[in-house]
Amino acid sequence: MIQGRWKLPILFRLYADPSMRTLQLKRDLPGISQKMLTAHLRELANDGLIDRVDYGERPRRVEYHLSEGGRALLPVLIAMRQFSVERMSS
Amino acid sequence: MIQGRWKLPILFRLYADPSMRTLQLKRDLPGISQKMLTAHLRELANDGLIDRVDYGERPRRVEYHLSEGGRALLPVLIAMRQFSVERMSS
DNA sequence: CGGCATCCTTTCTGATACTG
DNA sequence: CAGTATCAGAAAGGATGCCG
Numbered sequence: 001m002i003q004g005r006w007k008l009p010i011l012f013r014l015y016a017d018p019s020m021r022t023l024q025l026k027r028d029l030p031g032i033s034q035k036m037l038t039a040h041l042r043e044l045a046n047d048g049l050i051d052r053v054d055y056g057e058r059p060r061r062v063e064y065h066l067s068e069g070g071r072a073l074l075p076v077l078i079a080m081r082q083f084s085v086e087r088m089s090s
Numbered sequence: 091m092i093q094g095r096w097k098l099p100i101l102f103r104l105y106a107d108p109s110m111r112t113l114q115l116k117r118d119l120p121g122i123s124q125k126m127l128t129a130h131l132r133e134l135a136n137d138g139l140i141d142r143v144d145y146g147e148r149p150r151r152v153e154y155h156l157s158e159g160g161r162a163l164l165p166v167l168i169a170m171r172q173f174s175v176e177r178m179s180s
Numbered sequence: 181c182g183g184c185a186t187c188c189t190t191t192c193t194g195a196t197a198c199t200g
Numbered sequence: 201c202a203g204t205a206t207c208a209g210a211a212a213g214g215a216t217g218c219c220g
Contacts, residue, residue, distance in 0.1 A: 054182090061181075087162065122194095124204095149201045149202080
């Protein structure tokens with residue numbers, strides 16, 4: 001489920017910020033393409049890790065956040081962050 | 091570092107069994123090809139997550155195990171396993 | 181604004197045959 | 201036994217233009 005160039009960056013972003021709009025995510029993930037952003041968001045949603053909320057407004061407004069199932073992944077993200085911290089200081 | 095079809099399976103295997111020979115790994119990872127096994131093992135070793143020990147015997151004997159740096163990844167693996175358990179039962 | 185469709189390139193993976 | 205080399209197909213990723 002987390003295989004993919006931007007899966008973890010997206011999840012970490014939604015971990016830091018509970019609710020993000022599409023364009024916000026795009027801005028906060030320098031280098032990601034529109035295509036991969038939507039593709040990965042769709043996959044994450046299909047896997048039940050994130051929720052997608054379309055407010056049906058004009059202009060469109062779509063928000064993403066970690067789902068309940070996705071929050072079960074938090075221990076993994078936290079452990080990953082800890083790992084990266086340890087790795088930097090060694 | 092864990093991106094790749096077999097990276098996590100390999101790491102979990104070395105987590106369960108502290109020392110594994112190449113052919114053992116191949117046997118315990120049904121479907122992996124010789125190429126991907128050695129490629130991934132080399133990458134994991136280059137990233138400092140596993141140690142590779144070549145005993146220089148004939149026939150050859152090469153063993154792999156989690157390195158000290160790789161054991162720093164254990165909390166991640168444990169959290170992942172917990173996640174998968176929770177996911178199954180829901 | 182958010183997303184699709186298309187095209188193109190790169191990367192990844194697997195099958196097979198071969199070496200010391 | 202462990203690893204390499206080569207080839208071919210599949211998959212992933214990026215750039216661009218278009219739509220409601």
